[in-house]
Structure formats: structure tokens, C-alpha cells
Amino acid sequence: MLGVDPVVVRAIAGVLVLLVVASAIAWFLRRIRPRHDFRELVSRIRSWWIMAGVFALAMVLDRTISLAFFGLISFLALKEYLSLIPTRRADRRVLLWAYLSIPVQYLWIGYEWYGLFVIWIPVYAFLFLPLRMVLIGETTGFLRAAGTLHWGLVTTVFSISHLAALLIFPDAGNPHGGGPALVLFLVFLTQFNDVAQYIWGKSLGRHKVAPTVSPGKTLEGVLGGLATTTVLAWLLAGYLTPLDTRESLIAGVMISLGGFIGDIVMSALKRDLGVKDSGSMLPGHGGILDRLDSLTYTAPLFFHFVYYTHG
Amino acid sequence: MLKLLFFQLVVRPIVLVVLGLNVRHRQRLPAAGPAIVVANHNSHLDTLVLMTLFPARMLSRLRPVAAADYFLRNRLVAWFSRNVIGIVPVDRSGSTDRDRLFDGATAVLRQDDVLLLFPEGSRGEPERMSRFRSGLYHLCSANPHVPLVPVFLHGLGKALPRGEALLVPFFCDVFVGEPLSYSRDRDEFMQRLNEAMRVLSAEGEFPSWD
Numbered sequence: 001m002l003g004v005d006p007v008v009v010r011a012i013a014g015v016l017v018l019l020v021v022a023s024a025i026a027w028f029l030r031r032i033r034p035r036h037d038f039r040e041l042v043s044r045i046r047s048w049w050i051m052a053g054v055f056a057l058a059m060v061l062d063r064t065i066s067l068a069f070f071g072l073i074s075f076l077a078l079k080e081y082l083s084l085i086p087t088r089r090a091d092r093r094v095l096l097w098a099y100l101s102i103p104v105q106y107l108w109i110g111y112e113w114y115g116l117f118v119i120w121i122p123v124y125a126f127l128f129l130p131l132r133m134v135l136i137g138e139t140t141g142f143l144r145a146a147g148t149l150h151w152g153l154v155t156t157v158f159s160i161s162h163l164a165a166l167l168i169f170p171d172a173g174n175p176h177g178g179g180p181a182l183v184l185f186l187v188f189l190t191q192f193n194d195v196a197q198y199i200w201g202k203s204l205g206r207h208k209v210a211p212t213v214s215p216g217k218t219l220e221g222v223l224g225g226l227a228t229t230t231v232l233a234w235l236l237a238g239y240l241t242p243l244d245t246r247e248s249l250i251a252g253v254m255i256s257l258g259g260f261i262g263d264i265v266m267s268a269l270k271r272d273l274g275v276k277d278s279g280s281m282l283p284g285h286g287g288i289l290d291r292l293d294s295l296t297y298t299a300p301l302f303f304h305f306v307y308y309t310h311g
Numbered sequence: 312m313l314k315l316l317f318f319q320l321v322v323r324p325i326v327l328v329v330l331g332l333n334v335r336h337r338q339r340l341p342a343a344g345p346a347i348v349v350a351n352h353n354s355h356l357d358t359l360v361l362m363t364l365f366p367a368r369m370l371s372r373l374r375p376v377a378a379a380d381y382f383l384r385n386r387l388v389a390w391f392s393r394n395v396i397g398i399v400p401v402d403r404s405g406s407t408d409r410d411r412l413f414d415g416a417t418a419v420l421r422q423d424d425v426l427l428l429f430p431e432g433s434r435g436e437p438e439r440m441s442r443f444r445s446g447l448y449h450l451c452s453a454n455p456h457v458p459l460v461p462v463f464l465h466g467l468g469k470a471l472p473r474g475e476a477l478l479v480p481f482f483c484d485v486f487v488g489e490p491l492s493y494s495r496d497r498d499e500f501m502q503r504l505n506e507a508m509r510v511l512s513a514e515g516e517f518p519s520w521d
Contacts, residue, residue, distance in 0.1 A: 075480075079331060083466065083482035086519040089437075092469070096479050275516060279482060280333045 007177030011184045012056045044284030070164040071106040077156035080279045090138035121158035162299040173310045181240040190298045193229040193259045200224025214267040229256040262297030336487040344423040352429035353468025375427040413450040437468030461488040463511035486511045
């Protein structure tokens with residue numbers, strides 16, 4: 001843990017305390033209601049432990065490892081996406097090029113080359129992949145293949161890589177723990193918002209907010225999550241970020257609503273494909289995209305907000 | 312030893328990270344030999360993936376049945392096939408008498424090893440399952456008490472189809488079926504096996520790939 005900012009260590013310790021509390025509650029629930037089936041909850045919490053552990057480790061080891069970790073997340077997410085959607089047999093090698101864009105994207109971030117990091121996927125990958133497809137010459141289903149591939153790249157590589165860009169945020173921009181503290185702030189609030197929306201929706205939810213896309217989501221859940229997350233953002237901002245009161249409230253609203261939208265956009269995609277979960281990597285959660293859905297919106301939104309106000 | 316190193320250091324990391332498996336009903340796999348595991352065949356990866364499903368201590372007991380004309384075609388490939396993968400060669404040319412065709416495989420089962428077999432006969436069109444051929448019946452009738460476990464594989468033909476040298480990452484599905492018992496009626500036996508494979512394949516929802 002040499003060279004790790006004490007702010008980051010304390011934040012990670014806070015997350016671990018929360019997980020201990022969650023595990024204790026699950027244990028207690030199983031004691032008082034032995035007949036009820038809590039397997040889903042238990043495997044969900046177990047997966048949370050593993051995710052938090054791996055994430056914390058990746059954050060406190062050196063910078064290259066942290067960047068490689070986010071690159072691996074992008075790779076797993078893109079692989080899950082490409083395994084989920086219909087692809088064309090002819091495009092096998094095109095997909096390989098799409099995968100190769102991942103290390104390059106994270107390389108620009110490692111070089112702190114902001115200009116290339118923000119255009120690599122939306123400009124160069126966008127222009128190159130259709131060219132590669134044209135060289136193969138298969139035109140049936142061309143637009144659909146090019147469009148779905150680009151949507152997946154932007155979601156799983158471009159959006160998610162904003163976490164890595166946040167990680168190398170200059171220390172001068174955030175005296176409270178630098179980039180790692182910002183990443184912890186964003187990831188924690190995004191995941192917390194998911195849980196808060198779920199709990200508010202379960203206890204008070206009445207009015208469906210997106211009945212055709214995600215029937216479980218209610219207006220009460222969204223608003224309850226919005227209030228809780230915004231208050232928490234305001235409370236934590238002073239410890240982990242350079243944001244002042246007004247900025248921290250804006251960030252809270254942004255993370256809460258962005259997270260909700262990322263969630264239902266992924267739900268719409270899954271509904272279109274006729275699947276319940278995006279995969280089976282994380283027991284109790286589903287696939288990796290099921291866990292990253294909110295971050296695909298909150299990561300770029302929060303990064304550019306902090307970059308604009310304090311970069 | 313070579314086999315163990317190759318699987319632990321090369322095959323397992325590739326299968327786990329580059330591919331990624333979604334295994335259903337893993338507990339139905341035989342915990343010890345003798346047993347025959349049959350699967351549909353789409354890719355060279357099929358054999359390697361099936362072998363990673365078993366614990367490392369069983370590795371030396373896993374014996375894929377493989378076409379002699381292909382896997383013994385030159386000395387280098389033959390050395391690798393025999394010593395690193397541990398194949399049991401079978402003659403596809405038709406020149407061997409049918410009663411003797413599976414002598415090698417039967418001998419391996421007598422040593423309580425696990426045979427891995429692809430009864431479609433070749434990798435065929437990727438991700439298109441063809442009917443299992445009845446050569447398997449003759450092997451089973453020579454070993455009627457050995458359990459037969461069907462396994463359905465999906466996605467490996469997308470990752471590395473026949474005739475391609477570049478591996479493209481995809482998550483792959485492995486559905487293990489209930490063990491099947493032998494019955495003397497050949498057509499009935501093959502029909503039960505093909506039906507078991509059809510039911511397994513219907514467990515998954517797979518995106519189109521054309």
C-alpha cells in the first residue's frame with residue numbers, strides 16, 4: 001500500500017465496512033427466516049465481495065496495473081456484447097480489429113494524450129471498421145452489422161475507458177486523493193444509486209416509469225434514489241473530490257439520473273435480444289454488462305463534468 | 312507432465328480469459344473413468360475446452376478420439392497429438408474392419424480412462440449440428456456398461472472455425488447432459504442420443520450467425 005493516498009485507503013475501508021454490514025444482514029435474515037430462499041441475495045453479496053476486492057486491489061497497485069484492469073473490463077464487456085448480439089460470419093476478422101482498439105484506447109490514456117483518447121473510438125474506429133468490412137465485400141446486413149458493432153465499442157470501450165481517464169486525473173485538480181479518489185466516488189455512488197433505487201422502489205414503488213422496457217422500475221424508486229444519492233454525493237464530495245457544494249449536488253443528480261438511464265438502455269437492449277441477463281459471469285448479478293450498465297452513462301458524464309470544472 | 316504444463320499454462324488461461332465459458336450442469340460430468348463423453352464438433356478448440364472441464368488430476372486420463380489421417384499426418388503433429396494431447400487415433404478411411412475400428416478406444420476404457428468423442432465425424436459447417444453417426448454405437452456395444460455423457464457446445468465454431476488460424480474471442484456455452492444408458496437396438500439408441508443433444512441445444516438462446 002506504499003504511496004497510496006490515505007483518503008483512498010479510508011474510502012476502500014468504508015466500502016469493506018458496508019460489505020460486512022450487508023453480509024451480516026444477509027446472515028441475520030437467514031437466521032430469522034430459515035424457510036425463505038436467500039440464495040440469490042447470498043450469491044449477489046458474495047459477488048460484491050469479489051468485485052470490490054479485485055477493484056480495490058487494482059486501485060492500490062501501480063498505475064499500469066490499474067489501467068490494464070480497466071482495459072480487461074472493457075475487453076470482457078465487449079466480448080459479452082459480441083457474444084450476445086447477432087453477428088455476421090463474414091465479420092469475424094472485423095471483430096478482431098474491434099478488440100484491438102481496446103489496448104490502443106488505454107494506451108492513449110496511459111500517455112495522458114487527452115486529444116486522442118476522446119476521438120480514438122468515435123472517429124478512427126468509426127471510420128476504419130466499416131472500411132475493413134467493405135474489403136470483405138459482404139453487403140447483406142451491412143448497416144446493421146456496422147451499427148451494432150459501433151454501438152458496442154462506444155458503450156464498452158469508449159464509455160468505460162473514462163474510468164481510467166478519471167484515474168489519472170492530475171493530483172493538482174483533486175487535492176483530496178487525486179484520480180483514484182474520484183474513481184471511487186463515481187463507482188461507489190453509481191452502484192449505491194442502483195441499490196438505493198431498488199430499495200426505494202421495493203418499499204414505496206407504485207408508478208411504473210418505463211413499463212415496456214423495465215417493468216420493475218418505478219418513479220418512487222428513481223426519485224428516492226435521486227434524493228439519497230444526491231445527499232450522499234454532497235456528504236462525500238468534501239472528502240474525495242474538489243467539488244464545492246453546488247457542484248457536488250449537480251454531480252449527484254448527474255450520477256443518479258445517468259445511472260438510471262444507463263440501466264434502462266441496457267434493459268431495452270436485452271429485451272430486444274430476448275434475454276434476461278447479459279451473461280453469467282457474476283453469480284447473482286448476471287453478466288458483466290448487467291453490472292456496468294449504469295457506469296456506461298455515469299463515467300463519461302462525471303468525467304467531463306470534473307474535467308470541465310477542475311481539469 | 313508435458314500435458315499438465317501445456318494445459319495449466321497455455322490452454323486454461325486462453326479458455327478462461329480469451330474465451331470464457333458458461334458451463335451448465337457441470338456436476339453431470341463423470342468424476343472418474345471409465346466413461347465416454349460425446350459432443351458436437353465445430354472447432355479444434357472443442358477438445359481442449361472439454362478437457363479443461365475436468366480437474367487437473369484427471370488430465371492424464373482424458374483421451375480424445377481423433378482421426379488418424381489428420382492428427383498423425385506428419386511427425387510433428389503426431390508427436391504433439393500423442394504426447395501432449397494424448398489422442399486415441401481412429402482410422403476414418405474405411406479400410407479397417409468395423410469390429411476392430413475401436414479396439415484402441417476400448418483398450419483405453421479398460422484402463423478406466425475417459426474417452427472424448429465427436430460422433431459427427433468431422434468439424435463440418437461451424438455452428439451447424441449434424442446428426443451423430445452410428446460408429447459410436449459399435450463402440451458402446453463393445454462397452455455396454457460404460458456411461459455415455461452427451462455435451463452440447465456452442466460458440467467455439469465462431470471463435471475458431473474450420474480453416475481459420477485467427478482466434479476471435481467469444482463467450483462459449485457448454486451444456487452437459489444426463490448420462491445415457493446403452494440399449495441394443497441401434498436406431499433407438501442413436502435416436503435417444505440425438506434427441507438428448509437436441510434438448511440440450513434448446514436450453515440456450517443463441518444469436519444468429521450467418
